[in-house]
Amino acid sequence: MTPVMTRAEMQDYLWEVFPQVRGHFSVEHIDGAVTVMRMPVTDQNLRPGGTVSGPTMFALADVAAYAATLAHIGREALAVTTNCSIDFMRKPSADADLIATAEVLKLGKSLSVVDIRICSEGQKAPVARATLTYSIPPKRD
Amino acid sequence: MTPVMTRAEMQDYLWEVFPQVRGHFSVEHIDGAVTVMRMPVTDQNLRPGGTVSGPTMFALADVAAYAATLAHIGREALAVTTNCSIDFMRKPSADADLIATAEVLKLGKSLSVVDIRICSEGQKAPVARATLTYSIPPKRD
Amino acid sequence: MTPVMTRAEMQDYLWEVFPQVRGHFSVEHIDGAVTVMRMPVTDQNLRPGGTVSGPTMFALADVAAYAATLAHIGREALAVTTNCSIDFMRKPSADADLIATAEVLKLGKSLSVVDIRICSEGQKAPVARATLTYSIPPKRD
Amino acid sequence: MTPVMTRAEMQDYLWEVFPQVRGHFSVEHIDGAVTVMRMPVTDQNLRPGGTVSGPTMFALADVAAYAATLAHIGREALAVTTNCSIDFMRKPSADADLIATAEVLKLGKSLSVVDIRICSEGQKAPVARATLTYSIPPKRD
Numbered sequence: 001m002t003p004v005m006t007r008a009e010m011q012d013y014l015w016e017v018f019p020q021v022r023g024h025f026s027v028e029h030i031d032g033a034v035t036v037m038r039m040p041v042t043d044q045n046l047r048p049g050g051t052v053s054g055p056t057m058f059a060l061a062d063v064a065a066y067a068a069t070l071a072h073i074g075r076e077a078l079a080v081t082t083n084c085s086i087d088f089m090r091k092p093s094a095d096a097d098l099i100a101t102a103e104v105l106k107l108g109k110s111l112s113v114v115d116i117r118i119c120s121e122g123q124k125a126p127v128a129r130a131t132l133t134y135s136i137p138p139k140r141d
Numbered sequence: 142m143t144p145v146m147t148r149a150e151m152q153d154y155l156w157e158v159f160p161q162v163r164g165h166f167s168v169e170h171i172d173g174a175v176t177v178m179r180m181p182v183t184d185q186n187l188r189p190g191g192t193v194s195g196p197t198m199f200a201l202a203d204v205a206a207y208a209a210t211l212a213h214i215g216r217e218a219l220a221v222t223t224n225c226s227i228d229f230m231r232k233p234s235a236d237a238d239l240i241a242t243a244e245v246l247k248l249g250k251s252l253s254v255v256d257i258r259i260c261s262e263g264q265k266a267p268v269a270r271a272t273l274t275y276s277i278p279p280k281r282d
Numbered sequence: 283m284t285p286v287m288t289r290a291e292m293q294d295y296l297w298e299v300f301p302q303v304r305g306h307f308s309v310e311h312i313d314g315a316v317t318v319m320r321m322p323v324t325d326q327n328l329r330p331g332g333t334v335s336g337p338t339m340f341a342l343a344d345v346a347a348y349a350a351t352l353a354h355i356g357r358e359a360l361a362v363t364t365n366c367s368i369d370f371m372r373k374p375s376a377d378a379d380l381i382a383t384a385e386v387l388k389l390g391k392s393l394s395v396v397d398i399r400i401c402s403e404g405q406k407a408p409v410a411r412a413t414l415t416y417s418i419p420p421k422r423d
Numbered sequence: 424m425t426p427v428m429t430r431a432e433m434q435d436y437l438w439e440v441f442p443q444v445r446g447h448f449s450v451e452h453i454d455g456a457v458t459v460m461r462m463p464v465t466d467q468n469l470r471p472g473g474t475v476s477g478p479t480m481f482a483l484a485d486v487a488a489y490a491a492t493l494a495h496i497g498r499e500a501l502a503v504t505t506n507c508s509i510d511f512m513r514k515p516s517a518d519a520d521l522i523a524t525a526e527v528l529k530l531g532k533s534l535s536v537v538d539i540r541i542c543s544e545g546q547k548a549p550v551a552r553a554t555l556t557y558s559i560p561p562k563r564d
Contacts, residue, residue, distance in 0.1 A: 017189045018189070020185055044161055048158045048159070048218035048219055049218070049219050049221070051221070053203075054199075054203050054221075054222040054225070055196055055199055055200035055203055058195075058196055058199040058200075058203075058225075059196035059199075062194075062195050062196055062199075077189035077190070078189060078190050080190070080192070080195075080229065081195040081229055082228065082229050082230075082415075083226075083227070083228050083229070083365050083415065084195070084199075084225070084226070084227050085224075085225070085226040085227075085367055085508030085554065086224070086225050086226075087223065087224050087528075087529075087536050087554060087556070088221065088222055088223050088224070089223075089528060089529040089536055090529065105510075105512060105549055105552055106510075106512040106513065106548075110392070113510050113512055113552075115538075115552065125529075126528060129528055129536075129538065129554065131508065131510060131552065131554070133364075133365065133510070223556075224506050224556065226367030226413065226508055228387075228388075228395050228413060228415070230387060230388040230395055231388065246369075246371060246408055246411055247369075247371040247372065247407075251533070254369050254371055254411075256397075256411065266388075267387060270387055270395075270397065270413065272367065272369060272411065272413070274369070274505075274506065299471045300471070302467055326443055330440045330441070330500035330501055331500070331501050331503070333503070335485075336481075336485050336503075336504040336507070337478055337481055337482035337485055340477075340478055340481040340482075340485075340507075341478035341481075344476075344477050344478055344481075359471035359472070360471060360472050362472070362474070362477075362511065363477040363511055364510065364511050364512075365508075365509070365510050365511070366477070366481075366507070366508070366509050367506075367507070367508040367509075368506070368507050368508075369505065369506050370503065370504055370505050370506070371505075
């Protein structure tokens with residue numbers, strides 16, 4: 001599948017529709033196979049034990065699945081998550097960025113299913129995996 | 142199961158170990174059956190469409206499962222989420238608090254499984270449901 | 283929600299559309315709140331350790347969610363499962379029936395979300411919990 | 424990770440510990456990266472609409488995750504599934520075998536997390552994806 005938005009277009013669009021996340025996430029790469037997002041880890045994301053919090057990794061998975069879906073359908077701000085399963089498997093590094101790689105497994109008219117793996121930058125073993133379903137609103141004429 | 146922490150003790154403890162969430166969540170109620178958490182909805186939590194974001198509801202489910210687990214095992218800051226499945230079913234109200242009710246389905250030595258339902262205050266139909274597994278660290282002597 | 287099919291109608295319908303499961307499951311009860319299914323445990327369902335296999339419990343959860351959905355929308359054989367999360371929490375008894383209680387959390391035009399708890403008959407602590415999403419085909423005129 | 428069991432050893436072992444599934448599944452391939460299982464589709468696996476039933480695909484995902492785990496830890500019949508999330512994304516072919524490819528994402532002392540994709544043989548787009556957690560019993564001396 002050839003993406004319909006470039007990396008730079010997606011970056012601008014995410015910051016336009018989610019002004020709160022400006023600077024929290026950046027779009028690293030988009031191609032026909034995957035969308036890659038980067039998230040710097042800050043003190044705000046840490047929890048007891050000096051590890052990155054679960055909600056922080058969920059937020060990264062969620063925005064990565066959103067970007068991966070929009071990369072193929074274009075600007076559709078109102079796509080919403082309907083389901084997510086997520087496994088937290090290893091303690092992320094407190095001093096490396098998190099990198100999420102999202103692959104669209106299904107893209108139908110009304111929903112997308114996206115697989116995500118999250119790694120601490122420079123590590124191969126994933127710290128988390130997630131699958132999200134996004135509901136895509138019907139096209140207006 | 143009789144809880145080992147009161148509502149006020151849990152409130153103090155959450156704010157001590159998660160200083161970032163001070164004021165974002167409050168402990169509404171704890172008894173032998175359920176733990177109830179309240180989250181005010183603010184502009185910071187909204188996403189396109191004027192609805193509460195998925196990560197906001199995940200964060201509420203996560204802290205509710207944490208509190209429900211600690212209500213029965215006591216102060217164990219290092220309990221960590223290992224798995225979550227969550228379904229977003231209805232659009233939450235943008236001007237009502239979210240109320241999460243958490244029920245511990247299993248409490249073993251090394252893990253807990255907790256079911257959560259989230260409603261907009263005053264509404265009966267749940268906006269989201271989640272199940273979380275928490276890993277409980279071994280007791281030190 | 284008042285169900286549109288009785289227990290006996292549902293029993294007949296399941297055996298008509300799923301002739302392979304005739305005798306494996308029975309419909310115990312249907313009312314506005316829940317649908318209850320019963321499954322006898324046989325040697326065929328056991329796995330190493332003398333416990334009921336995961337696929338057996340998944341099958342029970344799946345048919346219970348199907349029946350709970352059809353109880354409210356009527357005979358719609360082509361409803362299909364699109365997503366399931368399931369937690370296996372305790373070892374079921376090898377010599378008691380399994381009882382699944384299904385509650386419809388959302389019933390939309392195109393999908394239902396159903397929560398299920400499975401217990402060994404006579405035990406209160408659930409052996410498994412599951413949430414299933416069913417996709418409902420559009421109505422033909 | 425180098426596997427500790429060969430394809431033929433795994434085949435024999437599965438049929439020994441799960442005599443009920445003899446002939447329902449076969450082990451296609453094992454290497455350091457993935458374990459591949461094959462399941463012939465028969466009338467017994469079909470459901471209304473002429474499609475393979477959800478429980479059939481769950482059973483395939485479950486046995487593939489079991490084999491993928493045992494490929495790395497050896498004969499450990501009592502490993503049990505504790506959690507599964509599964510998405511059914513496309514209608515499988517009624518006249519092609521199902522092929523499940525399982526990848527171990529985490530292998531700890533007490534649990535494994537395994538990702539599975541299921542395709543109809545000869546098709547590239549997956550019909551289902553699943554993630555399973557297996558609990559591994561402590562080693563006896």
